[in-house]
Amino acid sequence: MATASRVLQPSQGKSVPVRRSFGLDKLFLLLVILYLIVPLGATLAFGLSGANGIGFSTYQQIFSDPNFSATLLLSLGLAFASTILAIVLVTPTAYWVQLRLPRARPLLDFLSLVPFAVPAIVLSLGLVQVYGSSNSLVNVLSLGLVPLLSNPPFNIVNTPPLLACSYVIIALPFVYRPIDNSLRAINTAVLTEAAYSLGSGWWRTFLTVILPNIWPGVISAALLTFSTVMGEFTLASLFGIFTFPIYLNTVGQNEPHEAASLAILSFIFTLICVLGIIFFVRRGAGGARREDQIEIAAVK
Amino acid sequence: MQPQVARGVTDVATSTTGSRSPAKARIRRLPSRSWSYIITSWLGLVPFLLFCLLFELLPAVVIIEGSFTDSNTGVATLNNYQRLFSQASNLHAFQTSVSISLVTALLGAAFGFLAALGVYNLRTGWWRNFLIGFSSIAANFAGVPLAFAFIATLGVTGFVTVAIHDWLHISLYDLGFSVYTFWGLVLVYTYFQLPLMILVTVPALSALRPEWKEAATNLGASSFTYWWRVALPILLPSLIAAAMLLFANAFGAYATAFALAQGNINLVPILIGFVVAGNVDIDTGLGNALAVGMIVVLLVALTLYTAMLRRVNVWQGK
Numbered sequence: 001m002a003t004a005s006r007v008l009q010p011s012q013g014k015s016v017p018v019r020r021s022f023g024l025d026k027l028f029l030l031l032v033i034l035y036l037i038v039p040l041g042a043t044l045a046f047g048l049s050g051a052n053g054i055g056f057s058t059y060q061q062i063f064s065d066p067n068f069s070a071t072l073l074l075s076l077g078l079a080f081a082s083t084i085l086a087i088v089l090v091t092p093t094a095y096w097v098q099l100r101l102p103r104a105r106p107l108l109d110f111l112s113l114v115p116f117a118v119p120a121i122v123l124s125l126g127l128v129q130v131y132g133s134s135n136s137l138v139n140v141l142s143l144g145l146v147p148l149l150s151n152p153p154f155n156i157v158n159t160p161p162l163l164a165c166s167y168v169i170i171a172l173p174f175v176y177r178p179i180d181n182s183l184r185a186i187n188t189a190v191l192t193e194a195a196y197s198l199g200s201g202w203w204r205t206f207l208t209v210i211l212p213n214i215w216p217g218v219i220s221a222a223l224l225t226f227s228t229v230m231g232e233f234t235l236a237s238l239f240g241i242f243t244f245p246i247y248l249n250t251v252g253q254n255e256p257h258e259a260a261s262l263a264i265l266s267f268i269f270t271l272i273c274v275l276g277i278i279f280f281v282r283r284g285a286g287g288a289r290r291e292d293q294i295e296i297a298a299v300k
Numbered sequence: 301m302q303p304q305v306a307r308g309v310t311d312v313a314t315s316t317t318g319s320r321s322p323a324k325a326r327i328r329r330l331p332s333r334s335w336s337y338i339i340t341s342w343l344g345l346v347p348f349l350l351f352c353l354l355f356e357l358l359p360a361v362v363i364i365e366g367s368f369t370d371s372n373t374g375v376a377t378l379n380n381y382q383r384l385f386s387q388a389s390n391l392h393a394f395q396t397s398v399s400i401s402l403v404t405a406l407l408g409a410a411f412g413f414l415a416a417l418g419v420y421n422l423r424t425g426w427w428r429n430f431l432i433g434f435s436s437i438a439a440n441f442a443g444v445p446l447a448f449a450f451i452a453t454l455g456v457t458g459f460v461t462v463a464i465h466d467w468l469h470i471s472l473y474d475l476g477f478s479v480y481t482f483w484g485l486v487l488v489y490t491y492f493q494l495p496l497m498i499l500v501t502v503p504a505l506s507a508l509r510p511e512w513k514e515a516a517t518n519l520g521a522s523s524f525t526y527w528w529r530v531a532l533p534i535l536l537p538s539l540i541a542a543a544m545l546l547f548a549n550a551f552g553a554y555a556t557a558f559a560l561a562q563g564n565i566n567l568v569p570i571l572i573g574f575v576v577a578g579n580v581d582i583d584t585g586l587g588n589a590l591a592v593g594m595i596v597v598l599l600v601a602l603t604l605y606t607a608m609l610r611r612v613n614v615w616q617g618k
Contacts, residue, residue, distance in 0.1 A: 029418025032411055032494050033431070036438045039449045039491065042459035046452035093348040100341040111352045117598045118360050119552025121569040122591045125576050126359020129366060129584065137365060142358055145350070169356045233444050233555035238576040245444045249559050252448045260452035266445035267437075274437045 040267065047261035058261045067247055075244035078160060079229040082167040083222045086175045089168065091218060094176065095210055098183050099192055112176035120170055120234040127166055128238070131157045158239045166235050171225040178224075182217025183210075219280040227273035231266060360595075367592045371585035380589035389566065390586075394593060397551060397568045400482065404489040405546035409539060411490075412497025419498060420505040432502060435495035442492045447559035450488045454479040480561045488556055493546050500545060504538035504612070541608035544601045551598060568594055 047058055062068055097104050118126070130138055131150050138146050149156050156162040168175075188210065195205040211218070233245040248266070252259035370377045384390050422428045441449075453460045456473060465471050478484055508531055516526040554569035563570050568590055575587030582590075 025414055025417035025421055027418075028411060028414035029431075032415035032498070033434075036434070036491065036495065038460065039453040042453040043449040046459045089348055089351055093345060096341075096344040100337075100344065104342075104345060111356065113602070114356055114360070116548060116602055117595055118356075119554070119569070119594070119598070121552065121554040121572050121576075122363065122594055123356075123359055125572055125587055125591050126363045127355070128576050129362045129588075130358050135362065138358055138362060141361065142354060145354060146358070149354075165351070165355045168351070172352075172356070227440060231440075231443050231445065233559070234573075237555075237558075238573065245555070248444050248448070252444070252451070252559065253562075256448070256451060256455065256457070259448040263445035263448045263452070267441050267449075270440045271437050274433065274440060278433050278436075 040264075043260045044264050047257055047264055049257070058257050062258055062261055062265075071242055071244045071247040074160070074242065075230055078164055078167065078243065079226045081160075081164045082171065082229045083225045085164060086168045086171055086225050087218060087222055090172070090175045090221070091179055091211070091214075092206060094179050094183055095188065095206060098180075098188050108176065108180075112172050115170055115173055120232070121238075123166060123169065124235050124238040127162070127235075131162060158241070160241060163235060163239055163241055167225070167229045167232060170232070170235070171228050174224040174228075175221040178217040178220045179214060180217075182214035186210075186213045216280050220277045223273045223277045223280075227270055230269060230273075363588045363591045363595075366584060367588035369585060369588075371583045371588075377585075380585040383586055384589045384593065390571070390590065393566045393568045393571050393590075394597075396482065396566055397594075398597065400485060400489065400567070401547045401550040403486055404493050404550045405543050407486070407490050408493025408497045408546045409543040412494045412542075413501055413539060415494065416498045416501035416505060419502055432499065435498045438495040439492055439499060442553075443555035444559040446488060446491060447556050450479055450484070450491070450560065454484070454487070480564065482565065485557060485560060485565060488560060489550050489553065493550065496546060496549065497542055500542045501538070504535060504542070507538075507612075508534065537608040537611040541605050541612065544605040544608070548598055548601045548605070551594070551601070 048056070094108070097108055115123070129135070130146060134147070134150075148154060156165075191209050191213070192205055195209045200209070231245055232243075233249065236243040237246055237249070248259060248262045251262060367380050368376055368378065370379060419428055419431050422431070450458075452458055454472070454477075455461065458479070461472050479487070512530055512534075513526055516530050521529070552569065554573060557565055557567055557570060558573065563573070571582060572587055572590055572594070575582050575584060575590075
């Protein structure tokens with residue numbers, strides 16, 4: 001009898017998931033959601049219940065602290081600079097490779113995967129040695145650029161510009177992937193030929209034809225970079241640059257309630273960035289969403 | 301004929317002077333044109349490649365070179381690796397780093413997979429999108445803010461610690477629990493591993509075709525048999541790839557561990573952080589050797605990850 005009833009089930013179509021709908025998977029989903037929500041709720045409550053009762057007094061203290069606005073402005077500046085640099089560097093290159101040099105694609109794939117094998121902490125150790133000490137091998141390999149960048153006229157050693165450049169490298173995996181996926185989803189060659197035959201030049205084709213078509217990929221890359229840079233602690237702390245996450249860490253050593261409120265502010269910031277990505281990517285063509293999501297969280 | 305040839309290949313090809321001469325002209329001219337074409341093509345890559353060289357490849361090269369160099373005298377040596385393997389604290393750091401990454405990757409993979417199954421089986425698309433969106437936010441909520449969120453939740457005076465003490469009269473810290481230790485860090489890392497696993501697994505689950513389930517059921521398979529004998533073997537490469545991604549994700553993490561314990565947990569990234577900050581106990585040579593060790597472990601994980609992903613693609617006929 002049991003076998004007979006089982007055989008009948010497929011004819012009822014959707015009845016199979018219905019039978020499973022209160023199974024083990026739902027229980028674990030509920031537990032995981034609880035695990036993700038409880039710390040957020042607890043942190044919010046902890047931040048609101050300051051030393052003098054429940055209220056928004058910790059937020060008032062935070063907003064009146066001059067270090068808060070100074071570090072937030074520095075982080076925002078760094079985030080804008082890195083985002084713009086990353087997009088300006090990667091988008092034309094990815095288009096150029098797609099159009100003129102498909103054989104260089106493995107090279108770009110490799111370069112965008114290196115940050116996974118060289119995490120931020122290792123990168124910072126390398127950067128400190130490249131730009132901190134004079135090394136003849138480095139001077140030759142960099143075609144003389146490292147000595148140029150490490151000495152007075154363009155000294156970038158331990159300055160915000162070097163930090164912004166290293167953020168571009170950290171963000172490379174999630175800048176290159178969405179842009180490359182969007183470029184693959186459209187017919188670049190046909191669009192370019194059509195634009196050329198109508199008398200458009202390379203830059204005009206790129207800016208007015210290709211870019212509007214890959215906008216969702218570019219926006220998602222930009223927001224991911226922005227959100228990463230706003231929360232990046234490792235490189236900033238080791239270069240000794242006082243950004244917002246460093247400020248959060250310093251506050252947290254003495255004022256756990258204020259730190260909890262700052263953590264909630266960071267969460268709200270991440271929320272805005274991710275909602276922006278979801279909004280823009282859903283409006284545009286989906287492309288290969290899967291790779292985007294894999295890359296969505298790589299920097300801790 | 302003369303001006304046409306001078307104007308280039310395309311004009312010659314469209315000229316009406318017979319079918320043989322344009323072909324000849326093209327054969328003769330293509331190499332020279334394609335050489336300049338190739339050179340200009342590569343020139344377009346120069347800015348990007350230079351940037352990667354300066355800020356991505358040179359640091360890696362310097363670390364590998366420095367790991368084989370004595371940091372005081374500059375002589376080539378294997379001394380750094382010898383010290384790495386002879387000092388118990390370094391080996392212990394690797395052991396702690398690998399075990400924390402493995403434990404959180406396995407916890408995240410197991411519970412994340414079951415939760416992803418729950419998300420996948422949800423029939424309302426709205427809930428599904430909401431949960432996936434929430435997962436991407438939670439996966440991005442890491443580093444210093446996450447550490448302080450857990451201190452506010454499970455620290456000595458944390459909200460949940462106090463609540464458990466007030467309601468259940470159990471003091472977690474008297475029982476030996478502490479958020480600032482290995483198992484506390486496991487809890488914190490699991491927070492970003494779980495949503496990442498959900499994000500990676502839900503698309504992999506969509507690769508399961510309903511026909512397979514129907515075919516298995518027609519042949520008399522129970523739900524358990526279907527999952528054990530059909531679905532899990534198909535999903536296994538995706539699951540291993542996801543676990544490797546989670547492993548790499550935890551292994552390179554520095555900010556979370558540093559903000560939580562201010563360097564009191566002996567992890568490889570924390571040791572490297574001491575080197576960069578100029579701690580006298582560890583010199584740059586040993587730091588470089590530690591960094592190369594990290595790169596090697598991460599490369600193993602990433603090789604497994606790409607190999608598994610290739611198997612997934614073969615199976616799905618991509």
